Amino acid sequence: MSMDLSIVGPAFVTGLVVLATHVPLGQRVLERGIVFLDLAIAQLAATGAVAVHLLDIEAWWAVQLGALAAALLGAFALYGCERRWPRFQEALIGATFVVSASLVMLLLAGSPHGGEHLQDVLAGQILWVTWEQIAFAAAVSAGVLILWRALQGRLGGALFYALFAVAVTLSVQLVGVYLVFASLILPALVALRRGLAVGYLSGALGYGLGLAASAVLDVPAGPSVVCALALASAALGVRLRA
């Protein structure tokens, strides 16, 4: 099986768009010691999307709005928790994840084939992404990065949580939870040790190698990129001291 750029090309660009916001956000996540925040936020977004589905609303924008609203609500609640009980933040994030995941199952218990609605939001698949989705994601990501740069000094933690909710709600639908976690944490680890540029490089390398392996070996693209991101981060993150 040879490489076909028209198949893996859009997936690679999607990866770069996701990395653009996730590497700097991932650095903050690591500094704050809240690495599972993205899982909690993604799960809340899924809960919001499912709730909108259950209200008999099918419009694409309404589902997105429901997902984003739930993610933002959860993000602000978690920000409040961090200010009040910083010691328990990691535990509260974990609890938010399992409660939110269970809430979705309870919500869907009345809906046959409910499991499939859940998949819609959490299991984005990078090879299915279209150029229209990439353009939309790029525009939102640019907005997130600009706000991040402009307001970081003034809003601090609250802004971080809000922008994080927007970025993750978007990316999880494009590439799925595993890739979001990997894109957030692995290149950010490299960035903390060797600077943002090397972090970005390791991310791009991971997506490139993972998609190439997926094309050549014909294996599912998502898991292939996750493994390649781990390899690339390990290779670039470990600096040999002379």
Added chain:
Amino acid sequence: MTRFLIAIALALTASFAHATLKVFACEPEWDALARELGGDQVEVYAATTAQQDPHRVQARPSLIAQLRQADLLVCTGADLEAGWLPVLLRQARNPAVQPGQPGHFLAADQVTLLEVPTSIDRAEGDVHPQGNPHIQVDPRRIAAVAAALGRRLAEIDSAGAAVYAARTDGFLKRWQDATTQWERRAASLRGKRFVVQHAQWVYLFDWLDVQTAGAIEPKPGLPPAAGHLAALRQQLAARRADGIVRSPLSDPKAAEWLATETGLPVIELPQTVGATADAGSLFALFDAILGRLSGGRR
């Protein structure tokens, strides 16, 4: 020189006449059927194996590449592949296999579907508004799909029309004989009652005149409610069933639990070609299903 050019032209025409039709089959049963009807005139790529749930498919580059080259797509339809086929069709951008084209063949469109919701009621199930898509476990419906697929192959590849017609006729004759045999063998099953894991055996039970004694997981993808399991156990205590039917794809835990609670045997039935070792072809699939169902083999 001229002779050389003519030789090349002849060689090209010859290879063109023998060009194989590229078929993209969504599920193993349509892969098997396309091979039966097309023989070596078709080259079939199967998008899923019997070990995969056709509701959910991981995106691999070859799926897009194969669909891009395909002359004919053969899928179940009725929203079975709703989670991935529309996006795959969009990514492949192959005009020949888009919905509405002769190269877009849906098996569910060729047969009468069961469990079609009579009203658009969300509580009753909005996900399969066209009806239950698991049609491949009824040989009568396989025959209807085969006849339609044979015609479609001939329509798309008119050069091979005679071969498709002959192969389809031959297959349908052998299939009719086999169906008569199966029905004779299954006469003793009539009226028996089986608990199912999911509602995926509706067409098999309709064909065999077998009753459903309840479903363990009425909503696929979600664990069953405790109240539902208690009610099911109570029903089975009041009126015994003849076994619990599950496919190798489903999680065995729920069926094993109910078997321990009720003492009923768990019968593993292949849901498609290749799902179990003894279901290697379409014919073997129904041999295996009937053998396991009437033997009550665990």
